[in-house]
Amino acid sequence: MQWGPLQSRLVASLAASLFLLALYLLLFSPNVALAAELPLDSYELGDAPHDVGNVRGAASYEPEFDLFDRSIIGRALPGVATLENDKPRALNLQPGTMACYVVEKSAIFGNDGNSTGGAPLRPLDEASKTLHLSATTCLQPYFSGSNDKRSSPPQLILSVSNSTEAGCRKLSKDPKDAGVTLFEEGAAMYSLNATGDIYVGITAPNVSSDFQGVYNFEVAASLTDHFHRYQKRDAAELLWMDSDSTSALLVTRNLTENEADVRRIMDQGPPYELFVSNRDSAATDGLKHSACGLQHTAQITANTLSNSKSNSPARTGMTLKGPGGFPKQQFYFASLNASSSYIGILVKKSKVAAHEKRQVGDFDTGSVVFEATEFQTVSGTNCKVVTDLEFCNEIQYAVPGNDKKFNGTALAKAYDDYAKTMYANFETVMMQIPCDAPRTSLYSLARNCNDCKAAYKKWLCTVSIPRCEDFTSSNRFALTRNAGQAFPNGSQLPDDVRNPLIAMPYSNASRNAFIDSEIQPGPYKELLPCEDICYEVVQSCPAAIGFTCPQPGLISFAYSYGRREENGSTASCNYPGVAQTPMSAARNLVPDSILLSSVSLAAVMMFG
Ligand SMILES: *[C@@H]1O[C@H](CO)[C@@H](O)[C@H](O)[C@H]1NC(C)=O
Ligand SMILES: *[C@@H]1O[C@H](CO)[C@@H](O)[C@H](O)[C@H]1NC(C)=O
Ligand SMILES: *[C@@H]1O[C@H](CO)[C@@H](O)[C@H](O)[C@H]1NC(C)=O
Ligand SMILES: *[C@@H]1O[C@H](CO)[C@@H](O)[C@H](O)[C@H]1NC(C)=O
Ligand SMILES: *[C@@H]1O[C@H](CO)[C@@H](O)[C@H](O)[C@H]1NC(C)=O
Ligand SMILES: *[C@@H]1O[C@H](CO)[C@@H](O)[C@H](O)[C@H]1NC(C)=O
Ligand SMILES: *[C@@H]1O[C@H](CO)[C@@H](O)[C@H](O)[C@H]1NC(C)=O
Ligand SMILES: *[C@@H]1O[C@H](CO)[C@@H](O)[C@H](O)[C@H]1NC(C)=O
Ligand SMILES: *[C@@H]1O[C@H](CO)[C@@H](O)[C@H](O)[C@H]1NC(C)=O
Ligand SMILES: *[C@@H]1O[C@H](CO)[C@@H](O)[C@H](O)[C@H]1NC(C)=O
Numbered sequence: 001m002q003w004g005p006l007q008s009r010l011v012a013s014l015a016a017s018l019f020l021l022a023l024y025l026l027l028f029s030p031n032v033a034l035a036a037e038l039p040l041d042s043y044e045l046g047d048a049p050h051d052v053g054n055v056r057g058a059a060s061y062e063p064e065f066d067l068f069d070r071s072i073i074g075r076a077l078p079g080v081a082t083l084e085n086d087k088p089r090a091l092n093l094q095p096g097t098m099a100c101y102v103v104e105k106s107a108i109f110g111n112d113g114n115s116t117g118g119a120p121l122r123p124l125d126e127a128s129k130t131l132h133l134s135a136t137t138c139l140q141p142y143f144s145g146s147n148d149k150r151s152s153p154p155q156l157i158l159s160v161s162n163s164t165e166a167g168c169r170k171l172s173k174d175p176k177d178a179g180v181t182l183f184e185e186g187a188a189m190y191s192l193n194a195t196g197d198i199y200v201g202i203t204a205p206n207v208s209s210d211f212q213g214v215y216n217f218e219v220a221a222s223l224t225d226h227f228h229r230y231q232k233r234d235a236a237e238l239l240w241m242d243s244d245s246t247s248a249l250l251v252t253r254n255l256t257e258n259e260a261d262v263r264r265i266m267d268q269g270p271p272y273e274l275f276v277s278n279r280d281s282a283a284t285d286g287l288k289h290s291a292c293g294l295q296h297t298a299q300i301t302a303n304t305l306s307n308s309k310s311n312s313p314a315r316t317g318m319t320l321k322g323p324g325g326f327p328k329q330q331f332y333f334a335s336l337n338a339s340s341s342y343i344g345i346l347v348k349k350s351k352v353a354a355h356e357k358r359q360v361g362d363f364d365t366g367s368v369v370f371e372a373t374e375f376q377t378v379s380g381t382n383c384k385v386v387t388d389l390e391f392c393n394e395i396q397y398a399v400p401g402n403d404k405k406f407n408g409t410a411l412a413k414a415y416d417d418y419a420k421t422m423y424a425n426f427e428t429v430m431m432q433i434p435c436d437a438p439r440t441s442l443y444s445l446a447r448n449c450n451d452c453k454a455a456y457k458k459w460l461c462t463v464s465i466p467r468c469e470d471f472t473s474s475n476r477f478a479l480t481r482n483a484g485q486a487f488p489n490g491s492q493l494p495d496d497v498r499n500p501l502i503a504m505p506y507s508n509a510s511r512n513a514f515i516d517s518e519i520q521p522g523p524y525k526e527l528l529p530c531e532d533i534c535y536e537v538v539q540s541c542p543a544a545i546g547f548t549c550p551q552p553g554l555i556s557f558a559y560s561y562g563r564r565e566e567n568g569s570t571a572s573c574n575y576p577g578v579a580q581t582p583m584s585a586a587r588n589l590v591p592d593s594i595l596l597s598s599v600s601l602a603a604v605m606m607f608g
Contacts, residue, residue, distance in 0.1 A: 080168065082107070083200060086365070088220035088227055088350070093156075093204040095141060095215065100168035101200040103131060103221045108194050128193040133160055133200055134228040134366075135219040137186035138292035143282075145210030152286035153211045155183040159201040160190050167199025186290030187369065189226045218292055220366070227350075227366035230289040238274070238346040239579035240375035242397040242467075244385050245338040247408075248375050249396055250274070251319070251579070252346065254326035265327040266318055272346050273303040274316065274331045279341040279374070291347045291367040298345070302331050321393045323577035332387065339379040346370040373581055382488055382521045383468035386412035391420045392461035394576035400468045400481075400510065400521035402488045411519070418514050419464045426456055426545075433542050452541035458576065459529075459537045463560075466511050467527040467574040477562055477572040478525035480507040482515070487522035506559040528562035530573035 083089060083101040085108075091099050108129050141153045158181040161167035166179060181188045192198070204215045220227035231237075241249040252272060255265050275298030277284050287293030295301070302314035313335040319328055336342065350367035384401030389412050401411045433449060469478045471493075483501035486492050493501070501523075502508040510516050511526065534549035541547055550557040562573025571580065 080164070080199070083219065083221045086220065086222050086224075086227060088218050090138065090216065090218045091202075092139075093202065093215040093217065095153075095204050095211070096206040098168070098201055098203045099217075100164075101202075101219060103133075103194070103198040103200065105194075105196045107221070108198070108223070128195045129223060131192055131194040131198055132222045132224070132226045133158070133190045133192075133198075133219070134222075134226040135183070135188050135202060135217055136228045136290035136292055136367075137183060137215060137217050137287055138290065139214065139216035139296060140186070140286060140293075141207050141211035141213040141215065143210055144212045145208075147210075150282050151210075152282070153207050153215075154205040155186070155286065156188070156215060156217055157182055157201075157203040157205065158188040158190060159203065160192060161199050162194070162196055164199050168201045184289060185230075186287035186293040187228060187230045189229065191226070222366070225366065228291065229366060229368045231368050232371045236373050236581050237370040238344060238373040239581045240344070240373055241387075241579050242385050243336070243375055243377045244383050244398050244401075245378050245381050246336050247332065247334045247385050248336060248342070248377065249385050249387055250331045250333075250344055250373065250375065251322065251396070252329045254324060254328060257324070257326050262320075262327055266320070270304055270316055270318055270329045271348055272316075272329050273301065273349055274314070274344050274346055276300040276302070276314070276333060276342050276344045278337070279343055284345075288343075288345060288372060289369050291350065291369050294345055294347060294369070300333065302333070303349075319388070321388065322396060323394055330387070332385075336377050338377050338381075341374060341376050343372045343374050345372045375580070378470045378473075380470035380472060380524075382524055383470060384408060384411055386415065386465075388412065389416040391416050391423070392457075392465060394458065395461055395465050396577065397574070398468045399465050400515055400519055400524050402519050402521050404488045405520065414518065415465045418512075418518075419461050422460055422464060423457060426460070429545050433544060447540045452537070452545075455536040455540040456547075459533050462529040462533050462574060462576055464512055464514075466515070467529075468521070469525040469527055471523045471525060473525050475525070475527065475571075477565075478527050479559065481510045481524055481526050482508070482521065483523045484508045485516060485520060485522045488520070493523055511560075527571060527574045528560060530575040531557075531561040531563055533575065534561060 080100045080102050081089065083103045085103075089101070093099055108131055135156070135158050137156055143150050143153075159167055160179045160181075179190075179192075181190050198221075200219065200221070202217055202219060218228065235253075237253055239251055239253065241251055243249070255271070256262060273295075275284070275294040277297075277299045281299060283297045283299065284294060287297055300314055302316045304316070306312040306314050307316060313333055315332045315334075317330060319330045320326065321330075322328060331344070347370070348368040350365060381403060382401055383398040384403075384406075385396075385398050386401075386408065387396045389395050392415070395415075399411070399415060406414060430449065430453065433452075466481070469475055471480070480501055483493060483498055492498065510521075515521065531549070531552065537547050538549055550560060552561075552563070565572035571578065
């Protein structure tokens with residue numbers, strides 16, 4: 001094949017370009033001192049990935065390095081990596097160094113693709129667009145000092161500007177300056193209206209000799225929302241239901257309250273991970289708002305992966321149990337330490353790992369870290385958390401138990417079977433009531449037999465399965481029960497404590513004889529059912545079934561029902577599905593207009 005002079009020159013110049021490019025690549029390959037080439041004095045690049053292996057507890061973590069790709073052929077400055085829309089990047093950073101990124105104008109205004117998910121934007125239409133930048137700390141130097149005063153290393157710094165000078169060179173003296181954000185608990189978020197290229201610097205501060213290791217961070221730019229989010233809500237996203245001495249049960253809020261969406265949400269499976277650490281542990285300090293930071297440092301992780309580990313202390317799954325029957329994710333932790341405080345941090349996982357791109361039109365791919373939920377374990381061992389009961393499916397709290405006779409599943413079943421038997425009696429009564437009659441002849445226009453059955457079932461489950469607190473509980477609303485019996489380990493209460501208690505019938509026995517004879521939990525305290533559980537039955541059921549509630553003020557009321565206290569931090573009465581974590585809007589169901597009739601034994605206690 002013959003080439004004309006023009007083609008020959010083209011080939012020659014192409015060959016020369018390729019040679020230069022190869023040379024460039026060689027010189028600029030990682031570990032070759034790129035820093036020397038950099039025009040900006042404060043640049044130094046992160047160390048090689050194998051250094052991370054030295055970081056305690058992070059041996060399996062291998063961050064990726066990508067500072068070099070676009071800088072070689074792109075239009076950006078050498079050493080400045082481009083940050084593409086919705087594509088997180090990760091890097092190691094030695095203390096005292098800085099990394100720099102540019103979000104190019106074309107990435108913001110969509111000239112080079114459909115990054116906004118809609119029609120391509122014409123730059124003239126918009127003078128500026130809002131750009132959301134976010135970064136999280138995945139690793140930080142660890143404390144190796146000898147003194148007892150452990151401390152966390154200083155936080156990373158995010159600097160943003162429309163010029164290289166301010167974004168990527170020197171940090172302003174005053175960190176309060178616009179564009180300079182100190183990470184908080186391992187996370188920084190920043191939004192600005194961009195008109196052109198935006199430079200993003202991440203600076204690792206110098207650390208004292210008490211610290212060893214490197215920082216590692218993830219950074220992302222997005223036009224839709226912060227890719228890494230920390231969300232503080234008025235009301236907790238994660239609710240602590242109850243704990244005993246070794247286990248705890250937590251659930252999310254309803255993931256939907258739209259009936260039409262229930263199936264879809266359940267099919268999607270668990271959307272969250274939960275990271276739990278002892279409150280005394282310093283491991284997650286400084287990283288509590290960072291999804292990747294928690295992943296590497298939390299003591300216990302609950303996710304779909306941990307479910308499949310045989311000796312995992314955590315289980316999680318979707319459930320429809322609890323009030324309303326809406327989808328929730330439930331977390332159950334076993335093998336916790338007694339009398340300890342824990343913090344649980346809920347994380348909605350990113351659907352995109354560093355260096356992948358989120359799907360066009362998917363506005364929900366980044367990670368969200370929610371505000372921590374605190375919970376405690378107790379000291380005594382005769383209250384046991386039960387959940388997933390088949391019949392009493394709203395019961396999710398600690399109940400009187402006995403390690404020597406029942407494991408968790410067996411205990412739950414014993415109570416559930418008992419309640420089921422009692423319910424059968426009620427159904428016999430209900431069969432006398434004309435439920436299938438036309439509406440006009442029903443006992444009430446507002447309520448039907450299904451309402452009655454539901455109210456009665458809730459009442460029955462709550463009174464047959466008492467909510468248990470330690471005998472040592474200081475909750476002034478909790479009532480002592482079964483004081484005369486020995487604890488499962490055989491020890492009795494000391495005589496001076498025991499004698500006054502066994503003299504009173506209500507504190508020498510449980511609400512139901514079944515508990516004392518079958519479960520034999522020994523002394524415990526009961527948080528009484530909320531009175532409105534009883535009123536709901538009166539309101540929902542035909543008078544013919546003869547169900548009544550005791551009147552407040554009577555002694556029979558005081559030993560059978562509790563009342564809601566509006567401003568207390570401890571629960572004052574038991575209502576199934578109500579969490580220990582305060583929820584913002586407490587409902588008050590106590591009706592004004594109920595006529596309370598005289599005491600009916602059935603509704604007060606269930607002795608015999
Ligand atoms: C870290 O310390 C060195 C030497 O004192 C100094 O030159 C550098 O600016 C410091 N870096 C930061 C980010 O403070
Ligand atoms: C951009 O959008 C058009 C239609 O809106 C589509 O045909 C095209 O494949 C998209 N390009 C990319 C790179 O997503
Ligand atoms: C950078 O931002 C400043 C103020 O926010 C603005 O006055 C200036 O024109 C911008 N420069 C460029 C190159 O966009
Ligand atoms: C961006 O501009 C809009 C409209 O001018 C303004 O409402 C918004 O507060 C600006 N956002 C930021 C982060 O400055
Ligand atoms: C879920 O919805 C039900 C019914 O509306 C409500 O009673 C319950 O409190 C909700 N649960 C949570 C945890 O918000
Ligand atoms: C339980 O306590 C032991 C000893 O204090 C401690 O080493 C361990 O980390 C604790 N475990 C949990 C899950 O809190
Ligand atoms: C038996 O259990 C009770 C309640 O958990 C506890 O207070 C007591 O110390 C235990 N006694 C012995 C001998 O372990
Ligand atoms: C719990 O006890 C029941 C019967 O007592 C037994 O069948 C079951 O295997 C036990 N479960 C566990 C997890 O030990
Ligand atoms: C208290 O209960 C125990 C059994 O738990 C029983 O033996 C004892 O007689 C009761 N005492 C009184 C005063 O009723
Ligand atoms: C609410 O708190 C106030 C002040 O602490 C107290 O006086 C009041 O009795 C409390 N109300 C209830 C219902 O506990």
